[in-house]
Amino acid sequence: MRYAFYLGCATPVKALKYEISTRNLAKILGIELVDIPEFGCCGFPVKSMDSFAALLMAARNLAIAEEKGMDIIGVCTGCMAILSEAREYLEDEKLRGKVNGKLKAIGVKEYTGRVKIKHFARFLYEDYRLDRIRDKIVTPLASLEFGIHYGCHYMKPTHAHGHFDDPSRPFTLDDIISVTGARPINYPNKNLCCGLTIMGTAEDLSFRLAAEKLECLSNKGVDAMVVACPSCCIAYENNQRLAGKRAGKEFNLPVLYFTQVIGLAMGLSEKELGFELNRIKVDRLAEKLIP
Amino acid sequence: MYKFFDREKLKYCYQCGRCSSGCDINRLDISFQPHRLLHLISMGAIDKVLKSDTIWKCTTCFTCSERCPQGIKVTEILWTARAMAVKSNYIPELLITQKDILLRTGRLIPMDNKKREKSGLTAIQEEPSVVDRIFEIAEKEK
Ligand code: SF4
Ligand code: SF4
Numbered sequence: 521m522r523y524a525f526y527l528g529c530a531t532p533v534k535a536l537k538y539e540i541s542t543r544n545l546a547k548i549l550g551i552e553l554v555d556i557p558e559f560g561c562c563g564f565p566v567k568s569m570d571s572f573a574a575l576l577m578a579a580r581n582l583a584i585a586e587e588k589g590m591d592i593i594g595v596c597t598g599c600m601a602i603l604s605e606a607r608e609y610l611e612d613e614k615l616r617g618k619v620n621g622k623l624k625a626i627g628v629k630e631y632t633g634r635v636k637i638k639h640f641a642r643f644l645y646e647d648y649r650l651d652r653i654r655d656k657i658v659t660p661l662a663s664l665e666f667g668i669h670y671g672c673h674y675m676k677p678t679h680a681h682g683h684f685d686d687p688s689r690p691f692t693l694d695d696i697i698s699v700t701g702a703r704p705i706n707y708p709n710k711n712l713c714c715g716l717t718i719m720g721t722a723e724d725l726s727f728r729l730a731a732e733k734l735e736c737l738s739n740k741g742v743d744a745m746v747v748a749c750p751s752c753c754i755a756y757e758n759n760q761r762l763a764g765k766r767a768g769k770e771f772n773l774p775v776l777y778f779t780q781v782i783g784l785a786m787g788l789s790e791k792e793l794g795f796e797l798n799r800i801k802v803d804r805l806a807e808k809l810i811p
Numbered sequence: 812m813y814k815f816f817d818r819e820k821l822k823y824c825y826q827c828g829r830c831s832s833g834c835d836i837n838r839l840d841i842s843f844q845p846h847r848l849l850h851l852i853s854m855g856a857i858d859k860v861l862k863s864d865t866i867w868k869c870t871t872c873f874t875c876s877e878r879c880p881q882g883i884k885v886t887e888i889l890w891t892a893r894a895m896a897v898k899s900n901y902i903p904e905l906l907i908t909q910k911d912i913l914l915r916t917g918r919l920i921p922m923d924n925k926k927r928e929k930s931g932l933t934a935i936q937e938e939p940s941v942v943d944r945i946f947e948i949a950e951k952e953k
Contacts, residue, residue: 536930564919565913568894569910570894573946580945712835713835720905721864721905722867794930
């Protein structure tokens with residue numbers, strides 16, 4: 521199992537605990553995530569500046585993966601959505617021909633349309649399979665309750681993502697987390713956007729979106745929120761205090777990456793899961809796990 | 812400029828408002844109404860849309876696109892409208908900064924290899940030239 525590891529821009533700078541826990545989890549699962557130094561920006565931020573430039577950036581990454589003969593696994597939902605959208609656009613032969621002409625000019629081989637793109641969680645669900653994860657659980661997290669936040673681009677637009685999950689009743693991450701023994705709860709605003717994409721252009725709305733979910737999950741008394749995207753984590757963890765301030769509240773809700781949760785159940789150490797980088801302390805969680 | 816939506820398809824929008832009624836930004840800020848924006852675009856008043864700061868409130872969550880009974884790619888249209896606004900020189904401050912960082916570093920967020928090494932992760936080199944050339948090539952596409 522060898523895959524091109526698409527790290528993106530945010531994870532290797534802003535989400536080191538996500539990167540660390542993903543690498544260590546992949547290792548014990550026997551999944552080889554190959555670093556590709558040639559990968560560049562996925563095109564997400566560029567899409568608001570120049571649509572064609574954004575497509576070229578995405579296409580370039582697909583072409584590089586194809587040349588290496590590997591499918592892509594990534595951890596940022598935004599990157600996965602943009603690359604998957606590009607993959608869909610490039611099914612159009614005319615457009616692909618045009619894009620390939622431009623790729624040639626920047627020294628990249630043509631893209632023929634063969635690369636598959638999957639978020640690491642989707643890969644675990646669809647390809648690795650949950651029963652194989654279950655076999656490796658050594659510390660069941662039976663005492664823990666989590667509120668899962670999927671992130672909009674995790675499964676939307678559904679056509680680009682091959683309809684692998686249902687945006688109105690998402691289930692893949694719930695199923696994965698359930699395998700650890702923990703209980704994912706259902707909550708009213710589960711499908712709410714984290715709002716981070718508009719932090720720089722509509723700050724107030726962005727904070728209000730984040731605060732709504734933080735408040736809901738705080739009231740539910742979950743042990744932590746579980747996320748699958750560096751942007752969502754920035755919105756809910758890094759900005760938690762600021763979002764709370766706007767809402768006149770003080771939140772204290774730990775935010776974990778799904779990779780940290782699975783790793784915890786598989787007996788990986790705090791260091792291997794990057795727990796010392798969690799800003800909202802997870803001691804409460806640790807106490808619950810020690811009998 | 813390359814557009815990822817077909818103006819023709821917009822005529823299938825029957826202004827039911829389902830896109831707006833499912834939009835959380837519309838719920839928080841009533842002045843933001845995706846179906847109104849589409850109406851303006853299909854009426855040829857696109858400049859009005861590009862000039863307003865409204866399009867920059869959309870989170871690109873895709874909820875509207877998933878809800879539209881006519882299969883209209885609402886999010887994609889609003890997203891493209893942003894790029895059109897930028898081409899027409901209606902550029903939010905944030906994008907000027909972001910483009911500058913992209914051109915300088917090849918990434919949206921500059922690399923911090925000291926921090927990476929402290930956490931036991933290997934360094935990653937910035938590769939700015941690719942972004943520069945891609946913008947240059949795309950610039951020529953009308
Ligand atoms: S949901 Fe679709 S058809 Fe209805 S107003 Fe919105 S874009 Fe038009
Ligand atoms: S994509 Fe934009 S317009 Fe559509 S529902 Fe989300 S925030 Fe509203």
